[in-house]
Amino acid sequence: MKQGVLYAVAAYLMWGTLPLYWKVFEKMGAWEILAHRIFWSAVFVVVLLYVTKKLKELKRAVTDKKTWVLLFLSSLIISxxxxxxxWAVNNGHVLETSLGYYMNPLISVLFGxxxxxxxxxxxxxxxxxLAGIGVAVMTINYGKMPWVAIMLALTFALYGLAKKTVRLDSMLSLAWETLFVAPIALAYLFTLQVNGQExxxxxxxxxxxxLTLAGVATALPLYWFAQAAKILPLSTVGFIQYLSPTISLFIAVFLFHEPFTKTHWLSFGFIWSALIVFTLSSLRSRSQSVSASPNLALKKRAQ
Known part of the structure; x- marks a missing residue:
């Protein structure tokens, strides 16, 4: 349990600071950055498998059609x-990405x-x-759905669900996810080169x-997340994710100077309240489980 928590915290700390990383390449198009991210991630993972002597296990690790399909869907979802x-980071929507990742744990809980x-x-x-009210407040006041936030929340919750379902070594799973889409990324980069558009x-x-280190910046938190998802309940993994949007929120407001209006205060206020309620309820549930365990042990001994 402790190991799973450490993996989750490390992943979300790194994800929280990623807006600073992608902002370095804001002069590039989002599709081009994505293609480089996928390619260098595949390279990094393959090298890592070779160093850890797991490369030979890559092909024989997947034996059934269901796992192939889940891995392929995972690769598309995370891409x-x-x-x-x-796109959101380099078009001034970091605040909305923060909202999306505040929403994501609650969607993960529902999926669980x-x-x-x-x-x-x-x-x-x-x-x-409460979190649903927070999203509704922002939608009503701005007259449009926060699509960036919603799509980020949904895609990552779906990815977390797929990772929970696939019974495969975390590193091998990550390797297949990047290798599935790497040919598409390479074809896109080649097309840009031929047309002089890179x-x-x-x-x-x-x-x-x-940019070449994008593989490290991508694969490491994904690997840590995969490890955490296999050890912890999906609801617990979703809860720890609040660390990432909090960091992104501070970056958006204090470094990128995105406006934080009264509507944002109200909307985020509901979501932060949801976090407090969720935390207290989870702690109470855990406390009751712990106190019940000794009583159960005594009953078994008596029998």
Whole structure:
């Protein structure tokens, strides 16, 4: 349990600071950045598998059609999530990405209930309702749905559900997810090169080096997340994710100077209230489980 929490915290800390990383390449198009991200992620994972002597296990690790399909869907879902996030960061919507990742844990909780038969307490349902009100407030006041936030929340919750379903070593799973879409990314980069539309070579040397490290910046938190998702309940993983949007929120407001209006205060206020209610309810549930365990042990001994 402790190991799973450490993996989750490390992943979400790194994800929270990613807006600073992608902002370095804001002169590039989002599709081009995504293609580089996918390619260098595939390279990094393959090298990592070779170093850890797991490369030979890659092909024989997947033996059934269902796992193939789930891995392929995972690769498409996470690629879509990456594109939305990159586009949002470089078009001044970091605040909305923060809202999306505040929403995501609650959607993860719902998915856990609907698909994995996880059970929630009344307080946790209240938390979900409060967060829903927060999203509704922003939608009504701005007259449009916060699509960036909603799509980020949905895609990452779906990805988390798929990772929970696939019974495969985390590193091997991550390798297949990047390898599935790597040929598409390479074809896109080649097309840009042929048509003279690439912008990567207009970057400075240090920026190009950072771009090649996109694989590390992508694969490490994904690997940590995969490890956490296999150890912890989906609802717990979703809860820890609040760390990431909090960091992104501070970056958006204090570094990128995006406006934080009264509507934002009201909307985020409901979501933060949901976080407090969810935390208290989860702690109470855990406390009751711990106190019940000794009593159960005594009964078994008596029998």
């Amino acid at each position: 879509g999530n990456w594109f939305i996030f990159i 209930v609907l698909f994995l038969r996880e059970r929630l307490r009344a307080g946790q349902w209240i938390a979900i309702a 912008t990567v070579f207009s970057l400075e040397g240090w920026q190009i080096i950072l």
